Amino acid sequence: MSSTEHTELPAYEAPDRNAHGRLDDTGDVYEMLDDAHEALAHAGNAYEALNDGDDPRWAYGTGFADPLAGVDTRVPDGVDGADLAAYCLMLGDDALIMSHRLQEWCTRAPELEEEVALANIALDLLGQARLLLARAGTADGSGRDEDALAFRRDAGEFRNVLLAEVPNGDFAEAMARLLVFATWRLALLERLTGSRDPVLAAVAVKGVKEVAYHRDYAAGWVVRLGDGTSYSRERAVAGLAAVWPLVTELFTPHEVELRLASAGAGADPSALREGFDDVLGQVLTAATLTRPTDTTFTQSSDTTLTRPTDTTFTLPRDTAPGRPAGRSGTHTAALTDLLAEMQSVARAHPDATW
């Protein structure tokens, strides 16, 4: 008999109302949400464990606070505000667009562990993008916030490298792209930890830890795929080949980058190549893969790449020789498509608050 008894649910208690019969504010409602559940767990102490301590469950950047609250956002002496804003847009757009491509893997990853890891990486990059876009809006004095910059610019105003925007190929190509992206970005952020702009330096310090993990994660998969089965090796070779034409651009400086570097606030990307090659060399050796040859598509007339997924995309042809395409606002059609999706809800409801 005792094995079939069960505790009665406690009587329902209506939440307190004010004189108008309304709940006072949102805070009351949250308490009501929790109380309602707590009542269900009246026996045993399971639910006490649910409410211990303060709340670390807000994923980074999901709270309400201004991301730059308490940080001195004045532009340092000797640094041009417009240049600093343009530079922050470059690095912010890299993170935002790369994060979007990783978000597209959601529910499509080869294993649940990869679902968790790819979402985690996308979330880190989104967090970096938000800080950098917010910084861009304060540095140029425009006061545009992260959402104005993310959702109200057209493709020609984006400053990300093409590597971040090209469509996802298969998992091998995704890992080759992530390895290249993270190795390059880690080298960049390491230099920026000493930036004269305190905001950029703070973003870099936080980002270095994150991107080091992204690089190691991607490297692990490039090695597994390169030195896995004959089929995975084939995919790894093809993925690397698809990504490699986009490598040169990463190390081709834009004049804004050079000016920021000489002002002590930015980094000259051409100085990052050696370190990048060292890391890639180690990973590719472990993966038993050969480094593809550099192609400088910015000066080439043949700009169509065939991708492992049999989709092709055309790199912009009108880029001046030696000038970085994405940093100058020249993009592939893929970015236009990406933005059409990313900005669809925000632009459909221009007066809405979210």
Place this chain on the structure above:
Amino acid sequence: MADLEERFDRTIERDQRVEPRDWMPDGYRATMIRQIAQHAHSEIIGMQPEGEWITRAPSLRRKAILLAKVQDEAGHGLYLYSAAETLGADRAELTGMLIEGRQKYSSIFNYPTLGYADVGVIGWLVDGAAICNQVPLCRSSYGPYARAMIRICKEESFHQRQGYELLMTMMRGTEAQRAMVQDAVDRWWWPSLMMFGPPDDASPNTARSMAWKIKRHTNDELRQRFVDMSVPQAEALGVTLPDADLRWNAERGHHDFGPIDWSELQRVISGNGPCNARRVAVRRAAHEDGAWVREAATAHAAKAAGRVAGTDAGMGGGG
């Protein structure tokens, strides 16, 4: 055998936990595997309706919240498959059963998400209903499941707050936003009530599950609790719940509510909901497209192990 069974019964009776190495009746083991696997499948399939909106989230903060939430669901799926593995099940086999339609997941995920308000309503109502179901399972007699449920409930109640906060914000926005919220509530309310399962008089396994303490309250009790909770929340939000019969019954101390269309639940469970085919197809595609990646990881691990073994034996590099 009789001894073992007696000890098991005593464990249940004293409200102690059954642990993986303990003897348990075959029926208990099979029921637990099914319960945990269905829960795991629900977490994984449940990533899809909201996951479709990550790339379209209307602000970067909302994007971060949603991405983190969908990631949590993948994490929940992982814990739960692990809990099922403590009973001798295998994650790959369970996934196979899911994509072959031999095991179920919560029928709520067979409804489509038509706008961003749906993300908020899923957080408020669907996660709210899930929590009602799951908080009592923190006291499940099966230890690994009960412990997994504590962490899952923590995160779920957090998701519910975030969903509700989105709806609050939208209700303070434009007329169009308020209309979107009401429309989403209209579409999700009845399916949320169906999440508690068939009525008690049509739930043949309830008595045994209650005896085993792997179910702590009946479907109808939990459904009533959910309705009672949701009414003031809807009022605070400023939305109408789509049920003309919904009213407080002072005599019962509960809200009365209208009849549920059980034929709809039956139809959706048996595979004919709006999105059943798509949900399973997406999961199947991810699983099948990822097969070569998983094989590569296994092959690489074997090669690496071979090299270590070769080195240990003083034979040099190996393969």
